[in-house]
């Protein structure tokens with residue numbers, strides 16, 4: 579029997595800027611990759627406005643803890 583990863587679904591991470599100012603959070607989203615849509619619901623349930631992230635965003639935005647915990651809890 580092949581021992582491939584039993585992931586129920588793929589996801590990707592994308593930095594999401596906060597609407598109220600500088601900074602933001604890196605959330606996880608369902609799907610193979612960002613399809614360019616303006617909004618998407620993060621794994622943690624947050625409705626996020628998506629935009630092409632900059633290198634800076636990737637480096638400075640902290641990873642969403644709720645997204646991480648949710649994905650970790652999945653089989």
Ligand SMILES: [Zn+2]
Pocket residue numbers: 604605606620621622623624642643644645
């Ligand atoms: Zn999140």
